Amino acid sequence: MSLPLKLRKYASLIAKNGVNVQNGQNVVIRASVDNAEFVHILVEECYLAKAKKVQVDWIDQHLTKLHYTYQSEETLCEVKDYYVEEQKDIYENLSAMISITSPIPGIMSGVDTRKIALRNKAYSQALEPYHKYTAANLTQWCVAAASNPVWAKKVFPQLDADKANEKLWDAILTSCHVDDDNDPNKAWEIHNQEFASRIDILNHCNFDKLHFVSELGTDLYVGLVKNHIWAGGYELTQKSNIIFNPNMPTEEIFTMPDRLSVNGKVVASKPLDYGGNLIENFWFEFKDGKVVDYGAEKNQDSLKELIEFDKGSAYLGEVALVPYHSPISEMNLLFYNTLFDENASCHLALGACYPTNVKNGENMSKEELLEAGGNDSMEHVDFMFGTKNMHVKGIDKDGKEKDVFVNGDFVI
Ligand code: ZN
Ligand code: ZN
DSSP: OOHHHHHHHHHHHIIIIISOOOTTOEEEEEEEGGGHHHHHHHHHHHHHTTOSEEEEEEEOHHHHHHHHHHSOHHHHTOOOHHHHHHHHHHHHTTOEEEEEEOOOTTTTTTSOHHHHHHHHHHHHHHTHHHHHHHHTTSSOEEEEEOOOHHHHHHHSTTSOHHHHHHHHHHHHHHHTTOOTTSOHHHHHHHHHHHHHHHHHHHHHHOOSEEEEEOTTSOEEEEEEOTTBOOBOSOEEOTTTOOEEOSBSSOOOEEEOEEEEEEEEEEEOSSOEEETTEEEEEEEEEEETTEEEEEEEEEOHHHHHHHHTSSGGGGSEEEEEEOOSSSHHHHHOOOOSSHHHHTTSSOEEEEEOOOGGGBTTGGGOOHHHHHHTTOOOOSOEEEEEOOOTTOEEEEEOTTOOEEEEEETTEEOO
């Protein structure tokens, strides 16, 4: 099947299983001008799925860089009323939100990171009342990816830009279960059923802690908070129970570690890109939740920066299970993009937890969340430690053990 035909299949998948466009619903697509061709197909697929109006908010990453370079902080941080009004209209009408990510690695190099942080803060403050529409699933939303030659060259440095771009598209499509001769919508339905039943089992097991052992030297106990909730895969909108997939691809099932009860050693299985520096062959030693020792063969300074970033960045905020035999993992690539890399391997995150991973967490204050065992930080950095021979045991309150992973894959 030719690439354009596969892209149409992919676009249809995003419209139907990604946001699940409802009859008469408005759709907003945020995408880069570099992906115009694909976005045109996506817009048509949304209309074919019976969208009333599809709006595209174009992002030009090169223009963004110029704005950051030449505008004053004051101008960058000025959020116009008409912009806020428009967003209010979009969200209050419960538009379905699609975001097509297509990073251009290194494009912001040389830009004052302070300016970026200030502008982001100004916009998130102005749009704060509408944050809940996606964060609390009031409407459907989906993040998916599109290739571009610069990103592709970073993933496949040995190929020329055109070939690399084709290869990256292939990798994106394969990881989203878009194959030559399958119905990807069907594949996602099966995928989602698997998620639902595993999440159900894990929630019923209600483990006190998990024990991870790998051939690389990982031997780690991760305590889970009381009333933790395993999540992953599809979500439902709050009022109308519309099923949608917030991330395409997705392979992870994750929950909330107890910030103060993580003990042992974890050895990473993939490099970590932190602030543009690649940290390689690294490990952490935890005691009562905190990183007390660490090492890396390359860029240990960046690891130090991460751990010392703030009070919470030396503690865990997420533990995620990803089978070794998943389409993304089997490609054995580094995408330099979380949407893919965190779905390729069991991972942990240093930094903030997800409030939704504990019962009633959305309604807890920061203090209550900390009290419940959650972690607070300005960072949330995932690192991979899953391997082919990873063994995971769940241990309940009475010390009874149950296999969760044997040789890198789920056995429950
Ligand atoms: Zn994760
Ligand atoms: Zn994460």
